[in-house]
Every structure is written in structure tokens, then in C-alpha cells.
Amino acid sequence: MSDLPEFEVSARLAVYAVEGIPEIGAGDSLGELIGDALQASGLAARDGDILVVTSKIVSKAEGRSLRADDREAAITAETVRVVASRAHPGGVTRIVENRQGIVQAAAGVDASNTAAGTVLLLPIDPDASARSLAEDLRARFGVRLGILISDTLGRAWREGQTDAAIGSAGVLVVDDLRGGVDTFGQRLEVTQIAVADEIAAAGDLVKGKASGVPVALVRGLGRFVVESLDTPARALNRTGPTDMFRLGTDEALAEGRARGYAEGYAAGLAAAARAAADS
Amino acid sequence: MSDLPEFEVSARLAVYAVEGIPEIGAGDSLGELIGDALQASGLAARDGDILVVTSKIVSKAEGRSLRADDREAAITAETVRVVASRAHPGGVTRIVENRQGIVQAAAGVDASNTAAGTVLLLPIDPDASARSLAEDLRARFGVRLGILISDTLGRAWREGQTDAAIGSAGVLVVDDLRGGVDTFGQRLEVTQIAVADEIAAAGDLVKGKASGVPVALVRGLGRFVVESLDTPARALNRTGPTDMFRLGTDEALAEGRARGYAEGYAAGLAAAARAAADS
Numbered sequence: 001m002s003d004l005p006e007f008e009v010s011a012r013l014a015v016y017a018v019e020g021i022p023e024i025g026a027g028d029s030l031g032e033l034i035g036d037a038l039q040a041s042g043l044a045a046r047d048g049d050i051l052v053v054t055s056k057i058v059s060k061a062e063g064r065s066l067r068a069d070d071r072e073a074a075i076t077a078e079t080v081r082v083v084a085s086r087a088h089p090g091g092v093t094r095i096v097e098n099r100q101g102i103v104q105a106a107a108g109v110d111a112s113n114t115a116a117g118t119v120l121l122l123p124i125d126p127d128a129s130a131r132s133l134a135e136d137l138r139a140r141f142g143v144r145l146g147i148l149i150s151d152t153l154g155r156a157w158r159e160g161q162t163d164a165a166i167g168s169a170g171v172l173v174v175d176d177l178r179g180g181v182d183t184f185g186q187r188l189e190v191t192q193i194a195v196a197d198e199i200a201a202a203g204d205l206v207k208g209k210a211s212g213v214p215v216a217l218v219r220g221l222g223r224f225v226v227e228s229l230d231t232p233a234r235a236l237n238r239t240g241p242t243d244m245f246r247l248g249t250d251e252a253l254a255e256g257r258a259r260g261y262a263e264g265y266a267a268g269l270a271a272a273a274r275a276a277a278d279s
Numbered sequence: 280m281s282d283l284p285e286f287e288v289s290a291r292l293a294v295y296a297v298e299g300i301p302e303i304g305a306g307d308s309l310g311e312l313i314g315d316a317l318q319a320s321g322l323a324a325r326d327g328d329i330l331v332v333t334s335k336i337v338s339k340a341e342g343r344s345l346r347a348d349d350r351e352a353a354i355t356a357e358t359v360r361v362v363a364s365r366a367h368p369g370g371v372t373r374i375v376e377n378r379q380g381i382v383q384a385a386a387g388v389d390a391s392n393t394a395a396g397t398v399l400l401l402p403i404d405p406d407a408s409a410r411s412l413a414e415d416l417r418a419r420f421g422v423r424l425g426i427l428i429s430d431t432l433g434r435a436w437r438e439g440q441t442d443a444a445i446g447s448a449g450v451l452v453v454d455d456l457r458g459g460v461d462t463f464g465q466r467l468e469v470t471q472i473a474v475a476d477e478i479a480a481a482g483d484l485v486k487g488k489a490s491g492v493p494v495a496l497v498r499g500l501g502r503f504v505v506e507s508l509d510t511p512a513r514a515l516n517r518t519g520p521t522d523m524f525r526l527g528t529d530e531a532l533a534e535g536r537a538r539g540y541a542e543g544y545a546a547g548l549a550a551a552a553r554a555a556a557d558s
Contacts, residue, residue: 013485014293015499084523095523103436152472156435156524157382158443159517160453160473162480174439193431194439195484201441202481205474205500206292220294221484238438244363244374245435249526256535257542264540268547276555 013220016043017206017213018051024214026063031136034215038141045141048222050171051133052203054214055122055151056113058129058167064121068111071119078107078121084248095154095248100126101237102166104153113212122151126167127232134169134229146171146225148233150200156245163204165196168233172196172224195224196233292499295322296485296492297330303493305342310415313494317420324420327501329450330412331482333493334401334430335392337408337446343400347390350398357386357400363527374433374527379405380516381445383432392491401430405446406511413448413508425450425504427512429479435524442483444475447512451475451503474503475512 020037024030034053038045059065066074079096083103086093098107100122108122123129130147137145149167154160165173173196180191203216239246247255299316303309313332317324338344345353358375362382365372377386379401387401402408409426416424428446433439444452452475459470482495518525526534 012293012295013481014291015481016291086523155473157517157522158473158476159515160471160476162473162476164437192439193483194434194437194441197437197439197441198480198484201477202292202294202484204472205477205481236438238436243436244365244527244529245524247528247531248523249528249531250523252526252528252531253535253538256532256537257539258535259532260536260539260541261543261546262539263536264543264545265547265550266543267540268544268549269551270547271544272548272551272555276551 013202013218015202015206016041016217016219018043018215018217019213021057021214024057024060026060026065028061029136030058030061031133031140034133035137035140037215038137038217043217045137045143045145045217046219047143048145048219048225049143050146050148050199050218050221050225051137052148052150052163052200052207052216052218053130053133054207055108055126055149055166056110056120057214058123058126058133058149059110059120060114062123062129064123065114065118066121068117068119071109071111074119074121075107075109078109082251083246084251086248086250097239098122099124100166101234101239102151102153103237103239104151108151123149123167127169127234128167130167130169130233131229138170144170144225144227146231148196148200148203150203152204162197163200165200165233165236168196168231169229170225170227171199171231172226173231173233173236175224194236195221196236199224292481292497294481294485295320295496295498297322297494297496298492300336300493303336303339305339305344307340308415309337309340310412310419313412314416314419316494317416317496322496324416324422324424324496325498326422327424327498327504328422329425329427329478329497329500329504330416331427331429331442331479331486331495331497332409332412333486334387334405334428334445335389335399336493337402337405337412337428338389338399339393341402341408343402344393344397345400347396347398350388350390353388353398353400354386357388361530362525363530365527365529376518377401378403379445380513380518381430381432382516382518383430387430402428402446406448406513407446409446409448409512410508417449423449423504423506425510427475427479427482429482431483441476442479443473444479444512444515447475447510448508449504449506450478450510451505452510452512452515454503473515474500475515478503 081097175193178191360376413426454472457470
């Protein structure tokens with residue numbers, strides 16, 4: 001595969017599929033296998049390159065596979081908190097906060113592109129997995145590259161899924177424009193762009209779900225690649241007090257109603273007692 | 280700007296910033312101005328190219344500007360339904376469903392990158408705007424290109440914003456993998472990729488919020504570009520019965536509590552009346 005011609009970094013980006021990565025098994029050195037594929041592809045790694053790595057192969061390398069007859073139990077075990085659930089013809093969709101702090105369907109437990117009869121859990125700590133990969137590949141190629149680990153997430157209010165970054169090492173996950181000004185000299189209103197999620201999405205466009213190509217190389221975004229590997233994608237998880245959607249609407253209506261009923265019942269009894277006392 | 284060398288479409292994509300688009304005013308022909316910029320840039324439009332156009336310049340061309348002292352009123356006027364609102368030091372964030380059917384903060388009313396003292400509303404019908412642009416540019420360049428109109432959206436459960444597609448013409452917005460199989464021959468679990476949103480995100484990485492470059496050209500995704508211009512991004516809006524987050528948690532708790540309180544109060548009174556009758 002030939003290189004792109006030189007180009008203005010701020011003006012362009014290119015995304016390559018890194019082909020030739022074999023089926024991954026527990027205990028494999030992912031850094032070595034991705035490095036070999038990069039080298040064989042003719043894509044010489046460069047300063048500022050970002051590798052987007054599908055979480056699935058990280059999970060496989062880390063031995064996060066389970067027997068499939070445990071799938072519902074696995075989801076339950078990976079769940080820290082149920083956000084919402086809904087029955088549909090194919091079963092029940094559970095949207096939960098998982099151990100990684102991500103709110104997603106089925107806690108990220110995955111049954112596609114895995115050996116028959118097994119499911120895969122997400123890496124225990126995707127940011128740590130990204131750091132380990134970045135260390136290996138920076139040492140091997142002698143350049144400052146960044147790693148994003150991606151997973152496929154559904155979204156509230158929008159159909160379909162998009163890829164997002166669940167692990168990062170050496171890649172700034174947010175482009176913080178707070179305090180910046182626009183071309184009219186006014187303060188920017190939209191202030192924090194989740195660039196790691198945008199990069200993961202761009203990577204998905206060449207990796208593809210059905211293609212079996214699990215790694216994309218993104219070139220042209222060196223401005224987001226930093227020396228430090230401590231750039232956790234976990235910072236993109238919004239849970240806690242600023243989460244306006246910590247419970248699904250039906251769940252919150254039911255919880256509110258139960259609370260209100262108890263309060264109203266007590267108030268009704270008290271009102272009746274006062275009325276009886278007055279008469 | 281030189282062209283990319285020939286490459287395997289499925290293996291790579293490239294994103295270019297389309298520079299040289301002037302400040303847009305009401306009544307400007309956006310198709311003509313984008314076409315001129317494309318031509319001047321040396322980026323010869325090709326079959327399968329996708330132009331990602333920031334909604335802001337579409338709004339400007341369509342004269343969707345209002346005086347800024349009307350901003351809160353403008354948000355209210357653009358709101359079909361309030362999903363959630365939250366007070367914070369800078370004011371109140373309102374997440375609403377707007378006239379375009381999109382759930383987003385401030386109904387998409389925008390005060391950055393606009394002339395001082397004005398705000399911009401979203402295009403009335405971004406899919407229609409995309410169709411009109413696609414017709415102009417297909418006629419001019421004689422190639423089958425696609426148009427996406429992008430806007431910046433916040434997300435539930437994730438920090439920061441990403442760009443998404445709010446208008447589409449000639450670009451399939453969803454890559455429907457239902458019925459597909461993975462490399463193990465198993466049915467794919469993740470079935471509908473919102474590729475239009477992923478492409479809008481990729482475009483944002485070269486357009487940039489503070490750069491004033493409002494259009495990106497995405498090359499290499501011709502498999503999503505179709506002859507028909509009837510490929511509405513509106514189909515990506517999920518509202519109605521399948522929306523599990525039609526109300527914010529606090530709002531739903533409050534609504535449920537009020538309902539429950541009324542029911543409980545009546546039940547408390549009734550219980551007291553029965554007890555009095557029995558005694």
C-alpha cells in the first residue's frame with residue numbers, strides 16, 4: 001500500500017485499514033501482532049499516527065471469553081447499575097452502567113465475531129490495555145503514536161450505533177475549546193469536542209463490522225497525540241450528578257409514582273384524621 | 280492540493296478540508312460557492328465523494344438568522360417538546376425535541392460563528408437543503424456525489440459533543456447489517472451502523488470548530504453513495520415509542536411522584552373513610 005503524498009496536517013486526514021492481523025487468542029501479544037501487520041502492510045508508523053483498535057481483539061488477547069450459556073448471567077455480572085430495560089420480540093434490552101463506567105446495552109457483552117458458544121466481556125481496564133499497546137508500539141517503531149480502543153455504542157434519541165473510544169493512551173480525548181473564540185471573535189459556545197469518539201467513528205468506516213479488519217490507522221491528527229500515555233477515555237463517561245438520564249423514563253416514572261403514592265397515602269390519612277378531629 | 284494515489288476503496292478513506300468558501304449571507308447560492316471552492320482547490324469531485332457541510336452555513340444562506348436578544352424566545356419557538364432541563368452557573372440547559380425532530384440542547388439555536396447580536400436557527404428542513412445542494416453539485420460536476428449536513432450534538436452518558444448528520448441526500452444514513460454474518464458465520468448482533476453520523480464525525484476532524492472551514496470532502500466511501508437523493512437523515516431521529524429517554528430522570532421522577540401522590544392521597548382518604556365506617 002503506497003503512502004499518501006505529503007499534505008497539510010490541519011487540512012486532511014487519511015484512514016487506512018491495517019490488514020493481515022490473524023485471529024487473536026488468549027495470551028497473544030497484541031502489540032507484536034499489530035506491529036507485524038503494520039510493518040507487512042508497508043504503512044510505516046509515523047509520529048502522530050493513531051491506531052484505532054477494536055475492543056474485541058483486546059478482549060480476546062486478554063482471555064475475556066466466557067461460555068455463551070452464561071450470557072444473561074455475564075451481563076448481570078458486568079452490570080454496576082441498571083439504567084433502563086425494555087422487552088422486545090427478541091428478548092429484553094438492558095441498558096446499564098458497566099464495570100468500566102460506560103453506559104451501554106448489554107454491558108458490552110458481545111456474542112458476534114466470537115467462537116461459537118462463547119461471549120466476550122470488555123477488557124477489564126481499556127485505558128490500561130491502550131497504555132500497554134502504546135508502550136509496545138512506540139518502543140518498536142520509535143515514533144510517538146497514539147492508541148484508541150473502540151467499541152460500538154447505541155445512543156439515546158438516535159437510531160443505529162456508532163463507534164466510540166473506550167480506551168486511550170497518548171491521544172487527547174477531548175479538544176477543549178473553552179475560552180476559544182470563533183472567526184467573529186466571539187466566545188465559542190460548543191466547547192468540548194469528544195475527538196476520541198470522532199476518531200473511533202472514522203476508524204469504524206474502514207474497519208467495518210463484517211470485514212474482520214480490527215485495526216485502523218488514522219493519519220493527520222498529530223495535534224491530538226501527546227507524549228503522556230495517561231489520557232484516559234474513561235474521562236468521557238458521564239455518570240453521577242451531571243447525568244440527566246441516569247434512569248430510563250419508564251423506570252423514573254415508576255419510581256416517582258411509588259414514592260408519591262406513599263407520601264400521598266400518608267397525607268390522605270392525615271387529612272382524614274384532621275377532618276374527623278374537627279367535626 | 281494533489282490527489283491521493285489510487286487506492287482500494289474498502290481499505291482507506293481520505294478527508295479534505297474544502298478551503299476558500301467565503302462568509303455566507305442570506306440568499307447566497309451555496310451550491311455555486313461550494314462548487315467554486317472545490318474547483319479552485321484542485322479537488323476534482325469524483326463519483327462516490329461525500330461533502331459534509333456544516334449546518335451553520337446552510338442556515339446563513341437560507342436567512343435563518345435572528346436578533347440575539349431573542350435567543351431564549353427563539354429556543355422556545357423551536358421547541359416541540361422539552362425533554363430535560365438543568366440549571367447551572369451559566370444559565371439553564373434545555374434539552375428539547377426541535378421542529379426538525381432532533382433531540383438536542385437549545386433546539387440547535389446557535390450563537391457562535393454568527394455576526395454579533397444574532398443567533399442562527401437550524402435549516403427548516405435539512406434533508407431538503409441537502410437535496411438542493413446535491414442537485415446543484417451533481418449537475419455541475421457530472422458525478423454522483425453525496426451531501427451530508429452536519430450539526431454538533433451532545434450525548435447522554437458521554438462528555439463532550441460530536442458532529443452528527445442532520446441532513447442527507449444521496450448518502451445512505453444507515454449501514455444495515457441485519458441478516459449479515461460475521462467472519463465466524465454467526466449472525467451479527469450489532470446490526471445498524473449510523474454511518475452518516477460516523478462520516479459527519481470524520482468530517483468534523485478536519486473542519487474544526489474554530490477554523491472557519493465549513494465543508495469537508497470525504498473520499499473512499501462510495502459504497503454508501505446512491506443515485507437517489509431521497510435518503511433522509513431524519514430517519515436517524517429516534518423519538519416516540521422506542522425512545523426510552525423521552526423525559527429526563529428528574530422530570531420523570533417529578534411527574535411520577537405527582538401522579539402517585541394524587542393516587543395515594545385518594546387511596547388514603549378512602550381507607551380512612553372505610554375505617555371510620557367499620558368502627
